[in-house]
Amino acid sequence: AERNLSENSIRAYLADLESLLLHINQLGVSEFAQLELNHIRSWLANLSTKGAARSSITRRVVSIRAFTYWGARSGWLSRDIGKDLIAPKPERSLPDVLDIESAALAIKALEVRAQEEESASSLRDLALVEVLYGSGIRISELVGLDLGDIDRQRSTIKVMGKGSKERIVPIGQPALTAVDNWINKARAELVSQSSGSALFIGSRGKRIDQRVARSVVYQAMEAIGSDKKLGPHTLRHSAATHLLEGGADLRTVQEILGHSSLATTQIYTHVSQERIKKAYEQAHPRA
Template sequence: MSSDDPALLPAAFSRALADYVTHLDQERTVSPHTIRAYAGDIGSLLEHLHRLGHDAFDRVDRRALRSWLAHQSTLGAQRTTLQRRAAAARVFFAWCVRTGRIESDPALGLRSPKLPRRLPPTLGQGQARALMEAMVARAAEDDGPVAVRDVALLEILYASGIRVSELCGLDLTALDHDRQVLRVIGKGDKERAVPVGRPAWAALAAWLARRDELVKSRAETAVFLGERTGGRIDPRVVRRIVHRALAAVPGAPDLGPHGLRHAMATHLLEGGADLRSVQEMLGHASLATTQIYTHVTNDRLRAAFEQAHPRA
């Protein structure tokens, strides 16, 4: 039986599928590709319900819909596919209720499988060290302020884990020189204090000593300045700086500023930092968001164990 041949479905199912496709085409004006995907998903669902002994919608319940998703999983469907099919079922049965085909919606509460939260590749600690050493060496060969700025910019991103928008938004008044702390305005206009290590603060001080060479207006309050504008640096410029710097590190993944944020969090946890402290430094509203970094450190511990332990 195939959803490409609706004549093999019970009459009620076949009519509903045909009407639903017409609805998608004429009322929702979705793309032909989307219509084919939805028709295939719903056709597969209706075939499954027919195999379970249903020839009408009145006795279809959530358990039957879950068994369809489970069957799809055993056939090798990926979680992204299962999420799409669960969403298709919810939309279809909501339409069935609106059009009077059923009184109650069996797809209410039908949950999509949760996708694992994945982190992009991150820098190893040795690569992060090599990145900073290469930038310092480059600045030593370059007499201009831009090279000094770039060292400070990279050091601050990696040391603090702040977002690129937060870095670009830093004002001179946000620097607590006595405690070597940044006052950062994060998401939701929430302010947090982020400590910075000695190498990063030294790089920042070196840049501030050269900052006047780029500034165009004494009224400019931004810490980091663009070379051409002399005003607050643009996030796109920061991304180019990070990409270019990482390209010079052998074996380093091609990351943007957010990759340095990931590296900072991962390396802190690898070094034994408390999860809630990392949460506060990153400005995460939920601890669950910070916990994704523990998966990375656990994976690395597992890899090290399997490589080194004689009975792994």
């Protein structure tokens, strides 16, 4: 709470501590006061041999550093043993990104389904995917949207991001049209007493949860015919990459995505460079 962490971050920190406790118990350590740096290193090495990604190990190092700092400050540990832990540099693998045609194909498939079925869920699903791709917001931000967060005059949505940081994100006309169709033609069919002001609601009328929203996106992505399981983050990555390729500057994309660090946004410049290189190799006779 002190650091204004999201629920997901808190859950991850607790899971990390639980994992460490299980490991040190197996080593015969039953009191916090007995905890030493080599116990923590043993735990991290064990995770690594079990196939934990470097980025996952890095996150766990950050978790344990915070824990040992608190432990020393609270008197549970004689000193802050975690401050000597060095986090491995995370591997920056390039994210999966759709080309513009594939993104259009996924949305077209949803449009066709909405026309054929004329069901409340098909109009909702189309609006949901349009908003994700049209704005580049996170799935957690999407499910938190309320009816009043849409500003049609300015073509923007108000989003509550990580760490309860609010930001205004531009959104295109196709997404706004899809949202209005959902609100005006279908939302009333699913509304219940528990709907409140939630923009997107599930089949029982409650605010749609992340699991259901993710499954909507996974289904929509099947239209592309990829071997990979493509989800909400693929749409976010694609939106960012298409913005940069369309001429948007890095700072603007950072603001839209809600990244606290420009370095996080810079990975999309690498994605664009890779895509340009690939297109060149495929198209140029002297490549």
